[in-house]
Amino acid sequence: MRGIMIQGTSSDAGKSFISTALCRLLLQKGYRPVPFKPQNVSNNSYVTADGKEIGRAQGLQAEAAGLEASPFMNPLLLKPAGNGSSEIVLFGERLEVMSGMAYRKSYYEQAVNAIKTGLKEAKKLGDTLVIEGAGSPVEMNLKKREIVNMKTAELADVPVVLVADIDRGGLFASVVGTLALLDEAERQRIKGIIVNRFHGDPAYFEEGKKWLEEYTGLPVLAVLPFLPGHALEGEDSLSIRDVRRDGAGLDLAVIRLPYVSNGSDIEPFAFEEDVNVRWVQTADAFGKPDAVIVPGTKSTFADLQFLKKTGLADKLGVYGKNGGTVIGLCGGFQLMGNTLADPEGSDTGIAGSVKQGLGLIPGETVFRKNKTIIRTEGSAAGIPLAGYEIHFGETAVDGPPFLTDGHHRDGYRSENGRICGTYLHHLFYNDLFRADWLNRIRRAKGLAERPPAAINRAGTYDAIAAHVEQHLNWPLFYAILEGRQ
Known part of the structure; x- marks a missing residue:
């Protein structure tokens, strides 16, 4: 099954925004997109029609894709509860509250199996996966048991697009540093870069775009201008x-x-x-x-x-x-x-x-x-x-x-x-x-x-899809999505 995974050089780089826009854009272009996020750490929840709890971002992405939200779109939701502990929600149902360290030690295999099940069931809902990563794929202290970025890309066997937020500064270092810390097999999955939240005329970034492409060997698929007042809800407290x-x-x-x-x-x-x-x-x-x-x-x-x-x-x-x-x-x-x-x-x-x-x-x-x-x-x-x-x-x-x-x-x-x-x-x-x-x-x-x-929520999805489409190199993105790059 075709698919794409949106990963970021950091938290709040714009992964949720871009994933939601792509769900709508692909729907408009005749695809049947299905959103997926392996594990979400957020206290912003969405309630599905069957009374299950998933990350709010995946609920909105389902709406953008014209689907009823399903717990399989977000197999694991961790809700921070204080003192370093989180409430663990598996396929929309609460399991228990435990510390982050205990979770990493005891839930790795269960989490991987949950992601596999989620991917299997999500594929039944459409023809194109739009997968959102979490945080950064190169948190080195967590990488040995990482499940939310490259592990999921491997399980789904999809290409990855890396998003960097230019608004927070250090864009070049964040992109180059992220690529440098990836394993070679992981690095080969990265097929393009999106520069997000650019202020001013994107034409002014042509020199920066050229540098990124020459240094990394990857195409810059889009330089997305900052879009104020887009009315899309934030995923977590960072928003x-x-x-x-x-x-x-x-x-x-x-x-x-x-x-x-x-x-x-x-x-x-x-x-x-x-x-x-x-x-x-x-x-x-x-x-x-x-x-x-x-x-x-x-x-x-x-x-x-x-x-x-x-x-x-x-x-x-x-x-x-x-x-x-x-x-x-x-x-x-x-x-x-x-x-x-x-x-x-x-x-x-x-x-x-x-x-x-x-x-x-x-x-x-x-x-x-x-x-x-x-x-x-x-x-x-x-x-x-x-x-x-x-x-x-x-x-x-x-x-x-x-x-x-x-x-x-x-x-x-x-x-x-x-x-x-x-x-x-x-x-x-x-x-x-x-x-x-x-x-x-x-x-x-x-x-x-x-x-x-x-x-107007439907209007919001249309607006952010139009914003991304206007600045996206669609022919190249299409080639990556279809595995033709």
């Missing part, structure tokens, strides 16, 4: 960034929890032209926001300790009780309650832990071993909503729910709507809800209301 605008009317503070999960929930605000987004880590930086979001977390108890230690817990308490607007998402919802109890050690690893929460919501959360992974639909204040839930705890609330669907009641909404909490991820991707929430804040501040900035 979390402030959004600052001169003259923006609204100041939105998002608490930057150490174990933040699904930070992509905040990204829709980047398309609201009058909203500044500040990720806040200290009490001094809290300022005087117009609204605060407490995002999800992979370690609720640890992040509660962080909030109390930094003084952010006190800031949030005073702000909320003095009429501020605060909304908590998933773990953020749990943090805003009165108490957190972990009788089985599901969150802390220590059975019997009980802590006082922020006290902004009259709710008590109890953590259990069973994990809730579902897609959810309902309405909040009469506005239809759709999203997904991924959580261990269950929260009992004494007050009106945030969301109802006739059978399912979720979260909490104060009578004036200023204090809310919900387990629903992807909440702010619901354009009508986001507009209503922001307009309430605008009215309170004496600002004019605005219509929602519509987020």
